[in-house]
Amino acid sequence: MIVVTGATGTVGSKIVRGLRERGESVRALVRDLAAVPADWDEGVEPVTADFADPASLDAALAGADVVYLLVAVHPEMDAHERNVIDAAVRGGRGPRIVLHAAAGVEQRPEGVRFVSAHVSGHGHLVASGLPWTVLAPNGFYQNFLGMAASLQAGRLVVPGGTGAVSYVDARDVADAAVAVLTGPGHAGAIYTLTGPTALTHDEVAEQLGTALGRQVEYQAAEPAAALSAMLEAGWDRWRAEGMVELYGLYAAGHASMVSLDVEKLTGRPARSFAQFTVEHAALLRGEDAH
Numbered sequence: 001m002i003v004v005t006g007a008t009g010t011v012g013s014k015i016v017r018g019l020r021e022r023g024e025s026v027r028a029l030v031r032d033l034a035a036v037p038a039d040w041d042e043g044v045e046p047v048t049a050d051f052a053d054p055a056s057l058d059a060a061l062a063g064a065d066v067v068y069l070l071v072a073v074h075p076e077m078d079a080h081e082r083n084v085i086d087a088a089v090r091g092g093r094g095p096r097i098v099l100h101a102a103a104g105v106e107q108r109p110e111g112v113r114f115v116s117a118h119v120s121g122h123g124h125l126v127a128s129g130l131p132w133t134v135l136a137p138n139g140f141y142q143n144f145l146g147m148a149a150s151l152q153a154g155r156l157v158v159p160g161g162t163g164a165v166s167y168v169d170a171r172d173v174a175d176a177a178v179a180v181l182t183g184p185g186h187a188g189a190i191y192t193l194t195g196p197t198a199l200t201h202d203e204v205a206e207q208l209g210t211a212l213g214r215q216v217e218y219q220a221a222e223p224a225a226a227l228s229a230m231l232e233a234g235w236d237r238w239r240a241e242g243m244v245e246l247y248g249l250y251a252a253g254h255a256s257m258v259s260l261d262v263e264k265l266t267g268r269p270a271r272s273f274a275q276f277t278v279e280h281a282a283l284l285r286g287e288d289a290h
């Protein structure tokens with residue numbers, strides 16, 4: 001039995017779809033049965049559980065052979081990873097855990113909370129004695145879909161300095177995950193998942209502009225200004241500070257490594273950002289809500 005956590009999210013929903021396309025049965029964790037996606041068929045068993053509720057995790061993981069462990073960005077995300085790992089241990093079957101982490105989990109940069117949480121989760125996983133694999137993706141192309149309004153106004157405003165980032169398509173992360181969940185030989189591996197090239201934010205803006213049919217200018221925000229803007233927009237402080245830390249990593253050029261692990265796992269090259277922007281042009285223009 002393959003169990004997928006975070007199954008309704010950006011990556012998890014694509015993993016569930018990919019597993020079903022391979023004919024695999026899936027147990028999918030959801031918080032709310034009313035939110036089960038319409039495309040889930042009888043091969044997907046939704047179970048309600050919450051990362052903060054160990055008893056619900058015990059029930060959700062019962063009988064699991066392999067678990068895709070993806071937690072949401074949250075102040076308690078490291079505890080959430082530990083809770084799932086502990087439930088897997090309590091289940092007694094010793095399932096294989098595929099931990100969805102973030103690029104940098106091996107390099108352990110100081111002061112980047114989103115990465116540090118996964119470093120902590122990975123440490124707990126290693127200590128658990130369960131067989132494990134880590135997927136460590138760089139920032140997702142899909143993040144730019146959330147900036148569509150600003151992009152339509154011709155501006156990409158992030159505190160990314162001049163550093164290049166090897167952003168990756170979340171669809172490639174999901175395809176790589178499906179390969180690891182269904183295939184042998186991944187024990188103890190940490191796969192870094194990136195796009196095929198590292199792009200500066202000037203290049204990102206240019207490619208988004210091409211898809212939008214208008215000029216988009218990258219405006220490198222100062223970290224303090226970016227934090228204020230996120231807080232004014234209603235972000236909670238923990239998450240907003242985390243974003244500034246992450247962009248600091250990008251600005252310093254520490255997210256520019258290009259890995260061939262997507263191709264190694266999926267058998268085809270990682271999608272380019274240009275391909276992503278063309279395929280999502282309608283969404284970026286606000287013309288397609290789907």
Ligand SMILES: NC(=O)c1ccc[n+]([C@@H]2O[C@H](COP(=O)([O-])OP(=O)(O)OC[C@H]3O[C@@H](n4cnc5c(N)ncnc54)[C@H](OP(=O)(O)O)[C@@H]3O)[C@@H](O)[C@H]2O)c1
Nearest residue numbers: 006007008009010011031050051071072102137138139140
């Ligand atoms: N975004 C990036 O660029 C990026 C890059 C590298 C790594 N990552 C990592 O990727 C992960 C996020 O992946 P994503 O973007 O696919 O996530 P996402 O779209 O935000 O989805 C989060 C998923 O977690 C579920 N969830 C949230 N809180 C929960 C709880 N308390 N108990 C049970 N389920 C809960 C959500 O379910 P509901 O439907 O109930 O909300 C949803 O299915 C994070 O660990 C992050 O560090 C992100």
